[in-house]
Amino acid sequence: MKLHNIRGLVLPLLLLGAWEYASRQDAAGAYAFVPLAQVGSAWVELLGSGELLINLWASLVRTCTGLAVGIVGGIGLGALMALSAPANRLIAPLFHALRQVPILGWIPLIALWLGNGESAKLLIVSLAALYPMVLNTFESLRQVEGQHREAARVLMLSRTQQLRLILLPAALPGIAAGVLQALAFAWVTSVGSELFLSSGAGLGSLMMTAEAGARMEIIVVCVLCIGLCGYLMSWLCTLLSRRLLRWRPTR
Amino acid sequence: MNAIAHALPTTATHGALTLRGLSKAYALKGKPMQVLKDIELNIQPGEFVSIVGASGCGKSTLLRLIVGLDQDYHGQILLDQQPVRGPGLERGIVFQDHRLFPWMTLQQNIALALKNHTMPATHKDRLVAEHIELVGLSGYEHAYPHQLSGGMAQRAAIARALVNKPKVLLLDEPLGALDALTRVRLQQELQRIWVQERCTVIMVTHDIEEALYLGDRVIVMDAHPGRIREDLHIDLPHPRERDSAVLHAYKQRLLGELVGH
Numbered sequence: 006m007k008l009h010n011i012r013g014l015v016l017p018l019l020l021l022g023a024w025e026y027a028s029r030q031d032a033a034g035a036y037a038f039v040p041l042a043q044v045g046s047a048w049v050e051l052l053g054s055g056e057l058l059i060n061l062w063a064s065l066v067r068t069c070t071g072l073a074v075g076i077v078g079g080i081g082l083g084a085l086m087a088l089s090a091p092a093n094r095l096i097a098p099l100f101h102a103l104r105q106v107p108i109l110g111w112i113p114l115i116a117l118w119l120g121n122g123e124s125a126k127l128l129i130v131s132l133a134a135l136y137p138m139v140l141n142t143f144e145s146l147r148q149v150e151g152q153h154r155e156a157a158r159v160l161m162l163s164r165t166q167q168l169r170l171i172l173l174p175a176a177l178p179g180i181a182a183g184v185l186q187a188l189a190f191a192w193v194t195s196v197g198s199e200l201f202l203s204s205g206a207g208l209g210s211l212m213m214t215a216e217a218g219a220r221m222e223i224i225v226v227c228v229l230c231i232g233l234c235g236y237l238m239s240w241l242c243t244l245l246s247r248r249l250l251r252w253r254p255t256r
Numbered sequence: 257m258n259a260i261a262h263a264l265p266t267t268a269t270h271g272a273l274t275l276r277g278l279s280k281a282y283a284l285k286g287k288p289m290q291v292l293k294d295i296e297l298n299i300q301p302g303e304f305v306s307i308v309g310a311s312g313c314g315k316s317t318l319l320r321l322i323v324g325l326d327q328d329y330h331g332q333i334l335l336d337q338q339p340v341r342g343p344g345l346e347r348g349i350v351f352q353d354h355r356l357f358p359w360m361t362l363q364q365n366i367a368l369a370l371k372n373h374t375m376p377a378t379h380k381d382r383l384v385a386e387h388i389e390l391v392g393l394s395g396y397e398h399a400y401p402h403q404l405s406g407g408m409a410q411r412a413a414i415a416r417a418l419v420n421k422p423k424v425l426l427l428d429e430p431l432g433a434l435d436a437l438t439r440v441r442l443q444q445e446l447q448r449i450w451v452q453e454r455c456t457v458i459m460v461t462h463d464i465e466e467a468l469y470l471g472d473r474v475i476v477m478d479a480h481p482g483r484i485r486e487d488l489h490i491d492l493p494h495p496r497e498r499d500s501a502v503l504h505a506y507k508q509r510l511l512g513e514l515v516g517h
Contacts, residue, residue, distance in 0.1 A: 152353065153355070155355075156351075156357070158343050160369050160416075161344065161345050161372055162368075166371065166372075170357075170371075174357070174360075252400045252401075254402035
């Protein structure tokens with residue numbers, strides 16, 4: 006492994022060191038900063054009982070489902086707004102007004118309509134993924150260069166062919182950037198919604214239960230899990246988009 | 257040379273272009289700006305016409321009108337006696353920038369021009385391969401545009417414009433962005449390709465030498481408003497010698513006219 010590959014590990018390791026140091030100062034420190042050994046044994050315990058995987062899986066599935074809904078809906082809505090001026094005039098004011106409301110601010114209303122079950126959480130996650138997808142799709146379709154459109158017209162492509170073969174591929178870099186944002190939002194709101202609507206499985210629910218039982222080490226395990234999984238998913242996403250966008254000149 | 261000897265007897269029968277009283281005005285800050293005024297032009301099938309003129313003489317606008325990208329004009333554009341309305345596959349165009357789609361390989365870019373033809377796929381594949389061969393890009397079928405040099409990308413753009421067998425090929429300063437050596441090489445290529453394909457070609461350029469070397473006719477345009485000043489017939493058979501005395505004399509004369517006053 007090259008030196009610059011491990012450089013990213015320096016800060017996390019320093020942080021761990023500081024954490025361990027703080028936990029050894031006094032009783033209050035040991036409560037606020039659980040000793041790493043305790044975190045480790047909690048990790049082993051949660052893995053052994055299957056609790057961690059079940060909850061992690063529930064959060065992941067919800068994130069992916071919501072993300073898929075958000076991506077499909079967002080590309081559709083964004084494309085509609087970018088390609089049809091009447092649709093844009095009709096939808097844009099409402100969309101931009103609703104988008105100002107923080108996602109978690111919807112939770113009381115959504116809980117009232119859908120209860121605190123899976124469908125409420127899924128709606129929140131989908132909504133969180135939808136916003137960046139609509140914005141990025143809209144902007145990148147709007148910015149497709151005029152010369153691409155002209156070349157497509159000269160080649161006598163039909164409207165649907167232009168959309169499929171020219172406009173969407175041209176907008177793909179922007180849409181891919183949108184997916185990366187949407188993924189982050191979906192993951193955060195998926196866990197976040199569990200904190201508010203704590204029913205059923207999920208990392209957030211696990212954290213709420215742990216908090217009630219004053220099990221700090223479990224909370225720390227969950228936080229680590231959330232960070233790691235989010236990082237992994239966006240890394241996978243970046244790999245995928247690099248593959249899809251391999252036609253772009255490397256800079 | 258073989259290809260040329262073989263292609264000479266075929267003279268084009270399609271691709272007569274007639275412009276009648278063609279005028280075009282833009283609104284600039286609310287005032288109409290005359291870009292083209294009363295352009296009258298008869299182009300024979302299979303003729304290579306070069307258009308030169310100072311910038312602002314509307315020569316590129318003229319091509320946009322003929323290709324059908326701009327339909328807001330007065331006058332008539334007739335192709336084989338039929339009025340031109342909007343873009344059509346019987347007119348191909350190559351711009352100064354190659355305008356290949358960066359997400360498609362060279363082969364996909366050229367095949368896209370055949371998208372709406374109802375011929376069998378194998379026939380399409382053959383046509384694409386033939387045209388890649390024609391512009392000398394065999395072996396680069398699967399390259400993306402950013403992997404090609406400027407000259408290669410422009411060859412690919414020419415192949416894309418030709419693969420539909422257009423009656424008229426419009427070239428809008430096609431070699432303008434290339435370095436001098438590549439330009440000279442591509443001028444020879446263009447001549448060879450034209451002799452082989454024998455479609456009508458209208459090429460806008462600001463390189464007088466290029467206009468004379470390739471054109472059966474050289475149209476000189478004036479600016480403000482854009483209009484035809486002179487219509488020179490260059491009676492030299494193709495392929496031509498670049499350093500021919502006749503061309504040289506014409507060049508001196510045109511340079512004097514265009515730069516002189």
